Amino acid sequence: MVTSTDPALDPEFAALPLAELADAALSRARELGADHADVRVERIREGVLSVRDARVESQTDGVDLGISVRVIHRGAWGFAAGVTLTTDAAATLAEQAVATATVSARLGNRPVVLADEPVHRNARWTSAYDVDPFEVSDTDRAGRWIELSERLLAADGVHHTEARVHYVRESKFYADLAGSDIRQQRVRIHPALTAVNVGDGFSTMRTIAPPVGRGWEYCTGTGWDFDTEVAELPDLLAEHVKAPSVTAGPTDLVIDPTNLWLTIHESIGHATELDRALGYEAAYAGTSFATIDKLGSLQYGSPVMNVTGDRTVPHGLSTVGYDDEGVAAQEFEIITDGVLTGYQLNRQMAAEHDHGRSNGCAFADSPGHIPMQRMPNVSLQPGPGGPSTEELISTVRDGIYVVGDKSWSIDMQRYNFQFTGQRFFKITNGRLDGQLRDVAYQATTTDFWGSMEAVGGPDTYRLGGAFNCGKGQPGQVAPVSHGCPSALFRGVNVLNTAAEGDH
Structure with missing residues (x-):
């Protein structure tokens, strides 16, 4: 299953020895008598840009990379995870997961059974996005939200602005003893911009654009018109400042x-x-x-x-x-x-x-x-x-x-x-x-x-x-x-x- 856009996988994720890691972990789990075993390898890259009063306040970019092995052994779950991506380390995780399940089985809980699922061999899927946010330069990313913040600050009644853009690229590999072998990637983004009035108490008005499973194109006009909404915010904020209180x-x-x-x-x-x-x-x-x-x-x-x-x-x-x-x-x-x-x-x-x-x-x-x-x-x-x-x-x-x-x-x-x-x-x-x-x-x-x-x-x-x-x-x-x-x-x-x- 692949979307029509089908962007390339994160190259650093695609270069990992995914099949070899899965084979090492699953083979060892089978040798130890596991009834079910699955392996996940994930690389999750996450960025956050914060702009206050049209100036960059912070910009972060981090990666979570690792492998996990989950098993059912003697009717109980076992799980182990690590960050070392070698076949020996993967096999060791399978041993640890089985050992955990062996201890859990002694508790006498109802045996774990999984509903059947068809095997998905060589399955590939990517979410529908056009521009990977991590392929956009820091200058261009910040520039868009500085520009929108400057427009807001230039309006009467807007004393401060806050802008935040959160973006994630999640790359996953899954394989199990039944034979499924799945690679997928999705990108999501959440931009938000707030106008603040402190002239008469404290009032705010924020954009209502939702977070979505899109790429950077969302910030520049695909799926949401931020330019129009930002132009409307000052009047909405001014009306809110003077609005009467509701009758309960x-x-x-x-x-x-x-x-x-x-x-x-x-x-x-x-x-x-x-x-x-x-x-x-x-x-x-x-x-x-x-x-x-x-x-x-x-x-x-x-x-x-x-x-x-x-x-x-x-x-x-x-x-x-x-x-x-x-x-x-x-x-x-x-x-x-x-x-x-x-x-x-x-x-x-x-x-x-x-x-x-x-x-x-x-x-x-x-x-x-x-x-x-x-x-x-x-x-x-x-x-x-x-x-x-x-x-x-x-x-x-x-x-x-x-x-x-x-x-x-x-x-x-x-x-x-x-x-x-x-x-x-x-x-x-x-x-x-x-x-x-x-x-x-x-x-x-x-x-x-x-x-x-x-x-x-x-x-x-x-x-x-x-x-x-x-x-x-x-x-x-x-x-x-x-x-x-x-x-x-x-x-x-x-x-x-x-x-x-x-x-």
């Missing part, structure tokens, strides 16, 4: 995809990870109210609610060719007509709970970490032939249009939550009527999604996302996107955050 109470909301993606992430994405629903993942931000006994019966939301998990969507941050257990990327249902119908799975959970094949949700954030069940691109689907954002707004007599993400909180069951945003526009008789300040919306997950009266059409659909979804002990981070249309919610509880802060 039940309110109709039209929520833009640039805000709604985060609510999806926290209240649906994490809640439908099967390890959370089973209580396995309890230490890092809790379990889930969507327990497995509710599969097929839980009314998660209104009948217009249809949510999928997807590892294939173009430019998604969680889009891959194959997951870190060698499972081919796929799309699957999570919520259908408002009812919980599926979970995110890895191969072990799929086998343990009779879900059939894994839906490809295993990921490790470095060669030093074992793969765990991680979120795919979890997305709310638009309504075929559904309304535009403007048409949704036109149905609201007195409400708020919410744009852009900001702060949030949610309980450990993924049930009670509160979200704020970047921009809040009052809706009066179906029309936007200036900005509001101090807005947050609060609800339980099922009440909130149950209040969703309508979803926008495909033209309103957009991906949002984050680089840093956290989970596990030791902690891991994962990139993930969430697509959604604009959506209309009736009677959601709106808080005044300034008044709440006074209590």
Whole structure:
């Protein structure tokens, strides 16, 4: 599986003796009696550029390179990782992984079984990008964000600016005893620019461009028009500074995809990870109210609610060719007509709970970490032939249009939550009527999604996302996107955050 763009693999990664390392580790694991063994070799290059007030504040460029071996021996997992890329070191890692599994087997836990997966021999996949960010000079990278910052600083009411660009090239090799042999590479980037006003208190206005699975071309006009958005920020900031405070109470909301993606992430994405629903993942931000006994019966939301998990969507941050257990990327249902119908799975959970094949949700954030069940691109689907954002707004007599993400909180069951945003526009008789300040919306997950009266059409659909979804002990981070249309919610509880802060 190769994308149409098919950029060349990172040359330093491609030059590694990948097949030889895998053969050494897998052969030794087989000799020691492992029922399953897999090898991952990864080279992850990560850069961050920070610009403050049109001057470069910092620029970093780092590489994480290593190898890991995972085995099932006597019904138990074993894992070992290192940074020495020789065949002898790879064979030693296999010995260490088997030794760990031997100790674990004495604990008497339920034997590990993996769901079947077709063998993927000589598989190759690269994400869809045009310009590798690491092939752009430091001068050109910084110059673009200095230029945009200078434009902002020249505007009335903008006293400071902050710009940050985070970019990653992730190159992975996977092989296992069954015969799969997979090489893949993906690139992702997250640019953000913030305008700050300190003349009357403290107010900020940030770009709403999402992080994406693209290359440097994203910063120069492909997929997002930063020039136009930067030109709009000063007026948006000036209006925000003078905006009245919101009146708290039940309110109709039209929520833009640039805000709604985060609510999806926290209240649906994490809640439908099967390890959370089973209580396995309890230490890092809790379990889930969507327990497995509710599969097929839980009314998660209104009948217009249809949510999928997807590892294939173009430019998604969680889009891959194959997951870190060698499972081919796929799309699957999570919520259908408002009812919980599926979970995110890895191969072990799929086998343990009779879900059939894994839906490809295993990921490790470095060669030093074992793969765990991680979120795919979890997305709310638009309504075929559904309304535009403007048409949704036109149905609201007195409400708020919410744009852009900001702060949030949610309980450990993924049930009670509160979200704020970047921009809040009052809706009066179906029309936007200036900005509001101090807005947050609060609800339980099922009440909130149950209040969703309508979803926008495909033209309103957009991906949002984050680089840093956290989970596990030791902690891991994962990139993930969430697509959604604009959506209309009736009677959601709106808080005044300034008044709440006074209590």
